[in-house]
Structures are given as structure tokens and as C-alpha cells.
Amino acid sequence: MKTIIYNKNVLEKYHSKSQIARILSENWFEKEMYCPNCLHEELIKNPNNTKVTDFVCDYCNNEFQLKAQSKPFYSKVVDGAFYPMINSIQQNATPNFSFMEYSFENWKVQNLFFIPKFFFTPSIIEKRKPLSTNARRSGWIGCNVLLSKIPELGKIKVIENEMHFPEKEVQRNWKRLSFMDKEHAGKRAWLSDILYCIQQLNKKEFTLDEMYNWEDYLSKLHPKNYNIKPKIRQQLQMLRDGGILEFKSRGAYIIKK
Numbered sequence: 001m002k003t004i005i006y007n008k009n010v011l012e013k014y015h016s017k018s019q020i021a022r023i024l025s026e027n028w029f030e031k032e033m034y035c036p037n038c039l040h041e042e043l044i045k046n047p048n049n050t051k052v053t054d055f056v057c058d059y060c061n062n063e064f065q066l067k068a069q070s071k072p073f074y075s076k077v078v079d080g081a082f083y084p085m086i087n088s089i090q091q092n093a094t095p096n097f098s099f100m101e102y103s104f105e106n107w108k109v110q111n112l113f114f115i116p117k118f119f120f121t122p123s124i125i126e127k128r129k130p131l132s133t134n135a136r137r138s139g140w141i142g143c144n145v146l147l148s149k150i151p152e153l154g155k156i157k158v159i160e161n162e163m164h165f166p167e168k169e170v171q172r173n174w175k176r177l178s179f180m181d182k183e184h185a186g187k188r189a190w191l192s193d194i195l196y197c198i199q200q201l202n203k204k205e206f207t208l209d210e211m212y213n214w215e216d217y218l219s220k221l222h223p224k225n226y227n228i229k230p231k232i233r234q235q236l237q238m239l240r241d242g243g244i245l246e247f248k249s250r251g252a253y254i255i256k257k
């Protein structure tokens with residue numbers, strides 16, 4: 001995989017910086033990026049979708065939406081309309097997202113990571129304020145994707161500081177939590193939120209009591225659930241069955257490598 005996005009023809013043909021950036025990043029993605037799920041070597045630009053940049057793997061049918069910019073991605077990313085986003089999450093219909101940061105200085109991809117579709121849950125979508133009455137689309141409500149609320153296991157790194165990870169490693173990380181793909185949105189949200197809490201503990205081993213400390217936080221995210229503690233235990237069991245955790249002893253857990 002080459003990280004260079006430079007293309008002389010594109011630079012000669014176009015003048016606007018944003019247009020050049022869009023075409024170069026799309027071209028690079030189409031030419032160099034492989035499918036992180038099945039490692040099929042090419043992703044095809046979806047011709048039916050003109051609004052957003054969409055790619056598809058014609059081997060496993062996974063869809064990918066590309067977000068590319070010349071600045072690092074911080075804790076939140078502006079996305080489209082709020083309610084359609086929530087609807088597509090409820091219907092397990094969101095695409096996978098890829099976040100690509102490139103440089104105008106050396107024309108290289110600096111960083112690139114994927115968020116698999118099964119990590120898109122209502123907990124990571126923030127409702128924005130409706131547009132003001134003066135705006136052309138007055139009342140329209142957009143959303144932010146809260147990257148900071150996605151557990152690290154849900155960020156599949158492909159390129160970091162211009163260095164790319166081995167394809168097999170990318171695929172292994174992708175597959176590690178793909179058992180979530182079969183679950184409905186409510187269940188996925190719980191798993192993802194619990195993984196986030198585990199990560200915040202910042203320990204290889206932790207106890208059930210430490211997880212119970214997140215009860216308030218979780219009850220705000222899941223206001224209709226009045227049995228947070230049993231729910232926490234259930235998620236930990238699912239993560240054990242999924243091979244993410246190991247039960248050490250009663251009430252003690254280890255994160256598997």
C-alpha cells in the first residue's frame with residue numbers, strides 16, 4: 001500500500017483546493033484501500049450515490065463512507081441529518097465509516113482508521129441545535145459523531161503517522177468484535193458503552209465493583225433501563241463469550257490480548 005495521494009493530472013486540471021483534496025483522496029481510496037473485512041483488494045466507488053462518497057466491496061458487500069480532511073479528527077465529527085442517522089442505526093443500515101487525514105505538504109495519507117458499522121449506536125450520535133429561523137434550511141437538525149465515545153476496539157487503524165499496519169492485523173481487529181454485527185441496535189449500544197467504560201478504567205484487570213461505578217453514567221445513556229447492574233453483568237458475559245474478556249475469579253475480569 002502506498003500512502004502518497006499526489007497526482008499531477010488532477011493538480012493541473014483542478015484549481016480549488018477542496019476539489020483537489022476530494023478527488024485525490026477518493027482516487028487514493030479506490031486505488032489503494034482494500035476491504036478490511038474480507039481483504040478483497042479493491043473497493044469500488046458507488047455510482048448510485050452522489051451526495052456522499054461511498055465505496056463498496058463487491059465481494060462481501062460491505063459499504064464504506066469516506067470522510068477525508070487535512071486536519072486530524074478530534075473528539076467529534078459533523079455529519080448529516082440527526083433523525084435519519086438514528087433511524088439507520090436502529091435498522092442496522094449505516095455504512096462503515098473511514099476517517100482519513102492527509103497532508104497538503106507531502107501529499108501523503110497521515111492517518112486512516114475505520115469505524116465498523118456495528119459500532120454506530122445512539123450513544124455516539126449527538127443532536128445539534130436546529131438551524132436558526134434565518135437559515136435557508138430553518139429548523140433542520142444535524143448531528144455530530146462523537147469519536148471520543150467510541151471504544152478503542154471500535155477504531156480499526158490502517159495507517160498511523162504514514163505507516164500502515166499489516167493487512168492481516170487490520171482484518172483481525174475488524175473481526176474481533178464483528179459478533180456485534182448480528183445484534184440489534186439496543187444490544188450493540190450496551191456492548192459498545194460497556195467497552196467504553198472498561199477502557200476508561202485503563203487497567204488490564206478490573207472488578208465488577210469498578211464497573212458498577214458507571215451505573216449513573218449508563219443510566220443516563222439508557223434512561224428506560226432500571227436494572228443497570230444486571231445489565232452490566234450480562235454485557236460482561238457477552239464480551240467473555242465473544243472472546244474479549246476472561247473471568248479470572250468471582251467478580252474479577254481480565255481483558256484478553
Ligand SMILES: [Zn+2]
Pocket residue numbers: 035036037038039040057058059060061062
Ligand atoms: Zn469485503
